Amino acid sequence: MARLAEALRAAIGAIRAHLLRAALTVLGMVIGVAAVIAVVALLQGFGQSITQQFRNLGANGLVIMAYLPEKAALEGKTARITPDDLLAIRQRVAGVRDVVPLLPLAQFSATVRYGNRSSNTSVNGTTSGFPRNGARYPVQGRFVVAGDDTTRRPVAVIGQTLIKDLHLPADPEGHFIQLFGTWFKVVGVLNKVGSLVGLIDRDNLIYIPYTTAVSLGGTVTAPNIVIQLDVDNARAIKPVEARITAVLRRQHHLRPGEEDDFKIQSAAELTKALTRALDSASLILGAIVGISLLVGGVGIMNIMLVSVTERTREIGIHKSLGATRADILLQFLLEAVLLSLLGGLVGLALGYGIGKLVVHLVPAFAGAIVPGWTIALSLGFTAAVGLVFGITPAAKAAALDPIEALRYE
Amino acid sequence: MSAAPATDTAPLLELRGVGKRYRMGETDVDALRGVDLAIARNEYVAFIGPSGSGKTTLMNIIGCLDRPSSGSYLLNGQRVADLDDNALARIRNREIGFVFQNFNLLGRADALHNVMQPLVYRGVKLRERRLMATAALADVGLGDRLDHRPNQLSGGQRQRVAIARALVGKPSILLADEPTGNLDSTTAREILAMFAALHRAGNTIILVTHDAEVAAHAERTVAIRDGQVISDTRHMAEDAAHGAAG
Ligand SMILES: Nc1ncnc2c1ncn2[C@@H]1O[C@H](COP(=O)(O)OP(=O)(O)OP(=O)(O)O)[C@@H](O)[C@H]1O
Numbered sequence A: 001m002a003r004l005a006e007a008l009r010a011a012i013g014a015i016r017a018h019l020l021r022a023a024l025t026v027l028g029m030v031i032g033v034a035a036v037i038a039v040v041a042l043l044q045g046f047g048q049s050i051t052q053q054f055r056n057l058g059a060n061g062l063v064i065m066a067y068l069p070e071k072a073a074l075e076g077k078t079a080r081i082t083p084d085d086l087l088a089i090r091q092r093v094a095g096v097r098d099v100v101p102l103l104p105l106a107q108f109s110a111t112v113r114y115g116n117r118s119s120n121t122s123v124n125g126t127t128s129g130f131p132r133n134g135a136r137y138p139v140q141g142r143f144v145v146a147g148d149d150t151t152r153r154p155v156a157v158i159g160q161t162l163i164k165d166l167h168l169p170a171d172p173e174g175h176f177i178q179l180f181g182t183w184f185k186v187v188g189v190l191n192k193v194g195s196l197v198g199l200i201d202r203d204n205l206i207y208i209p210y211t212t213a214v215s216l217g218g219t220v221t222a223p224n225i226v227i228q229l230d231v232d233n234a235r236a237i238k239p240v241e242a243r244i245t246a247v248l249r250r251q252h253h254l255r256p257g258e259e260d261d262f263k264i265q266s267a268a269e270l271t272k273a274l275t276r277a278l279d280s281a282s283l284i285l286g287a288i289v290g291i292s293l294l295v296g297g298v299g300i301m302n303i304m305l306v307s308v309t310e311r312t313r314e315i316g317i318h319k320s321l322g323a324t325r326a327d328i329l330l331q332f333l334l335e336a337v338l339l340s341l342l343g344g345l346v347g348l349a350l351g352y353g354i355g356k357l358v359v360h361l362v363p364a365f366a367g368a369i370v371p372g373w374t375i376a377l378s379l380g381f382t383a384a385v386g387l388v389f390g391i392t393p394a395a396k397a398a399a400l401d402p403i404e405a406l407r408y409e
Numbered sequence B: 001m002s003a004a005p006a007t008d009t010a011p012l013l014e015l016r017g018v019g020k021r022y023r024m025g026e027t028d029v030d031a032l033r034g035v036d037l038a039i040a041r042n043e044y045v046a047f048i049g050p051s052g053s054g055k056t057t058l059m060n061i062i063g064c065l066d067r068p069s070s071g072s073y074l075l076n077g078q079r080v081a082d083l084d085d086n087a088l089a090r091i092r093n094r095e096i097g098f099v100f101q102n103f104n105l106l107g108r109a110d111a112l113h114n115v116m117q118p119l120v121y122r123g124v125k126l127r128e129r130r131l132m133a134t135a136a137l138a139d140v141g142l143g144d145r146l147d148h149r150p151n152q153l154s155g156g157q158r159q160r161v162a163i164a165r166a167l168v169g170k171p172s173i174l175l176a177d178e179p180t181g182n183l184d185s186t187t188a189r190e191i192l193a194m195f196a197a198l199h200r201a202g203n204t205i206i207l208v209t210h211d212a213e214v215a216a217h218a219e220r221t222v223a224i225r226d227g228q229v230i231s232d233t234r235h236m237a238e239d240a241a242h243g244a245a246g
């Protein structure tokens, strides 16, 4: 133990004796680790902000939408979820509640007018059950209510961006806006939810009653809707999904072997898939930068070889005083690992700093998060690099013949 | 056998026909040619001989730093050639104190740490190392130079650091290559007095010198020339302690 402590002390002394050289040697290491940490920190911060936003969908929520496999599309088939499907689910699937339709009429493409101002927005038809889990609620007035739906009222609940874009009064309740050539009375204003990763404005939208939307769609065929529902028990999500699949396959007259023409997404699954994707992206990026760490390792090996040659006499003296091969080996290995770790630590701090700076400068990144596993991994990796690349110089030092080392000029 | 009869039955170290040959390109240099020598425990021996006669080469072999090219060397009855690296390191660390002709101090370490270093390899704790090294440096009159690095010390002071380092671990064999070469006569006498005291305490001392006066402090003088022992004489040791006084 005393020997190890002494070897450590000596290693630190040797590094301090050539501080500038040590700094230059580990520069590659520093840059490599800083790059990994910065990239991972940003990816993870990004991932967390997205996860936060998905959480608004509710942990038990399922979303059912039409989805056509490529093969079926080539065969000229079409896919849609119809109001009949909605009814079928309501009647035949147990353990679910708030089964509501969502009829997207337009994605940022509907023209809405107020006075002489106009703007583009998204319009969705839905029913009173829609705003769930407290993610969306009216801050003024009310949401779509059952009565709106049964009587097909031309009423609208608007997002806050529209107040600004259309120069609506701060309290727009009772004012009329024009949509698809029809006048809608504003009955409510939604809470502000902010933008999705700084790109998609989620406050630029209008909800109207579902039946109103259906009649506006004006098509003879049934509209293609999205169904949202909540599963009563989180652990029952899988069986409920299976049940819905069975019901919809029957509704759509799919033969066994034919692919589903719809897809069921759960918020939890979406979040999980996303985090997994981000984690593997982090890992792949980490691996790529890891290669740059190997280059840093070669630099360390080079400087350690130089150091062994320079200190040949010193090694001879230590051997003459009773240092064993193991003592010398340990000494130089420790030095290489310490050097490498030093680079890792500086890189860690630098990478985190860069991440923070990017978050500060680019609003799209919500935050920089350095997960424990990255710290452990990068420090472990740098230590391993030091060990692997330090072994050759250390073995060279350990194998020196004492008398020849002492005579070295 | 040219060696004088040993006081002990088995000699502490015994060289039989030891030769050391260096290859210098095309030619061979024989630094030692067939040295036979036996030294008993608690002997005080001086090697004397002209420059280039092979004294340092012989000391290196005795100190287990170098291996003979021919012949055999027995330490404590054991063939050194049979010992592995770790055993040799252990002998160098525990049994032998080496004062090198050119000091061989660690340039980056101060006097204290130079003297502490052999104790590191013995596993002595830091506190104790510090105490022992401080005492050893005080013994050679360098108690006030603990934090000086070799390049901040005079030649004589460096030599004394080297002596303190050789003695700090209380080795049973002290090998000193020209230990008083850089010292003024007063300091030289002090150092020789220390050697005499060590000898009285039961240690074996071998020193190399050009100086017959220094050799007179030993009780046996081995003269070396051209890599061979040319004479081996025993005499009454001039008691260094008294010599210093009178
Ligand atoms: N590594 C070596 N390679 C070649 N020749 C060597 C080597 N070491 C010593 N010699 C030769 O061996 C001979 C003896 O050298 P050594 O150092 O033992 O002499 P020395 O008696 O200690 O001399 P000095 O009193 O000057 O210290 C010399 O002729 C020297 O040139």
Ligand SMILES: [Mg+2]
Residues within 6 Å of the ligand: B055, B056, B057, B101, B177
């Ligand atoms: Mg010599």
